[in-house]
Amino acid sequence: MVRSTGADASSVRQWNEQRVLDVLRGGESLRVSELALETGLTTVALRDVLRTLAAKGWIEEREATQGGKGRPAQTYQMRPIDDAVLGLDIGGHAVRAVLTREGAETRHEVPIVPADDMIAATREAVAAVLAEFDTSNVWVTGVALSGIIDRDGRVVRSVALGAFEGERPCELLADLIPGRAHPWHDTRASLWAEHERGTATEHTNVLYLHLGRRPNMALLLKGRLHEGTHGSAGELTLNELIPHSFDWSSDGADAQGDSLRAALGGDPGAVAGARGLLLGLAAPIAFVTALIDPSLLVIGGSLAPVVAPVVGEFRNELEARLETAPRVATSALDQFAAAQGARSLSLKAMWSELTDDAVLPRSADSLA
Known part of the structure; x- marks a missing residue:
């Protein structure tokens, strides 16, 4: 009697994709033969996985390299996903942002000038802080917000962000925030940063x-x-x-x-x-x-x-x-902890979606 493993074709495909991504996440550019050795997949199955991941935008095919006699061998490399996520902390008195490029973190902070229209004042501060960065390659922005935030990203109640109560800040600021915005509670984001790096x-x-x-x-x-x-x-x-x-x-x-x-x-x-x-x-x-x-x-x-x-x-x-x-x-961290945590949480969310059918953008422009 043959027992079922409970794994359908879709699950097997996802597992195979994850195995390839786990190998490529180190940043190396590897040939098909090297990937087959590392993952244990057959060449036929591996090429099918590589085509799927390339179509989703997670990996890219590199220029052919000479691998000895015969035709040059193609190599595959993970796209720099860690550099594609921005962290943004929107408080009642300041906006802070962090972005990583090639392992180096850049941080900027802009105060929010008190005004009768605090949403407009917040927009000005968000625009000012983002102007300090090159966000052309940002796919996703993690946004830390203060108060009770529901699962749709709406501010239910907030002392710091009272002007945004009943609103979805990520939607109101969508024309400013690069990529797709993920809202997070600021204190939880700070805790997550503490868990990851503090x-x-x-x-x-x-x-x-x-x-x-x-x-x-x-x-x-x-x-x-x-x-x-x-x-x-x-x-x-x-x-x-x-x-x-x-x-x-x-x-x-x-x-x-x-x-x-x-x-x-x-x-x-x-x-x-x-x-x-x-x-x-x-x-x-x-x-x-x-x-x-x-x-x-x-x-x-x-x-x-x-x-x-x-x-x-x-x-x-x-x-x-x-x-x-x-x-x-x-805490071992400073006032940028919430922005760092929001960035890390959004990066984690991206990794959890690695085997989804959604195609990731080639640039921030395609998310507009």
């Missing part, structure tokens, strides 16, 4: 506490970002049990921003207030920690370096309330 690289269960203009959280569970049923997991802005700012004398229109800038500038009162904010969060954070039992708690955001001296005291407060307290560390 303090949390060796952890799969992580609680991320963002301390900036207002506290927020994000969760990494079993190596995956946790969004929750409604996409609002970790959103703290409506919770009256959470202190949302710290006291510091300011008569300006942007009191939270003034407090933050004062703390970063070393003002003793503001520094003490920021550190008090962290210690005041110990009890509610201990409750959350008890529920998910992470191996690591990362404190990120612009206030992370300010509160670093009291992290030990903060962990002691957790230990007093928990059976087993996680390791606590401050």
Whole structure:
């Protein structure tokens, strides 16, 4: 009796494509014979896979090279996909962007000038920051957004992006953003960057506490970002049990921003207030920690370096309330973490689509 493996022709084709892409992802230009040796595929099956991947735009055929006697051997190479994804972080007060070219990361930041029409002001800042880059080869842009973002990319509620509530920012900015736009929650994007390149690289269960203009959280569970049923997991802005700012004398229109800038500038009162904010969060954070039992708690955001001296005291407060307290560390990243995370998440999404039937664009222009 012959048993079915459960694999249909479509699944086999996808597996074969993935095997070829895994080999070519290292950037080498390989001949068919070399690819056959690396993948274990027959020459006939391999040539069919190569034609499909070339038609999708994932690989390209290189100029023929002389392989000894006989006709020159064609080689195949992965297109530089890592360089085709831009990271964009749209906040309430600034827009930041990151782009990688040949392994080197370029970063730019432009403030958003307060105005009656904040959508127009945001558009100006987005246009200004993108003008600093050559985006002609960008296929996809990962966009980090603040607030509750639904699965369609609509801002359900946001303190920082109040003007965009009920709107899809990626659609409103589509004429400016290169390539296809992927929206991501900014705190989760920051956590993902931390998981890929920061303090949390060796952890799969992580609680991320963002301390900036207002506290927020994000969760990494079993190596995956946790969004929750409604996409609002970790959103703290409506919770009256959470202190949302710290006291510091300011008569300006942007009191939270003034407090933050004062703390970063070393003002003793503001520094003490920021550190008090962290210690005041110990009890509610201990409750959350008890529920998910992470191996690591990362404190990120612009206030992370300010509160670093009291992290030990903060962990002691957790230990007093928990059976087993996680390791606590401050972020190794800076204000570009959300843009970096949005870029990495979009790149990951692209790789997950490698074997889909969709043809990827040859340039950003074809996505317009």
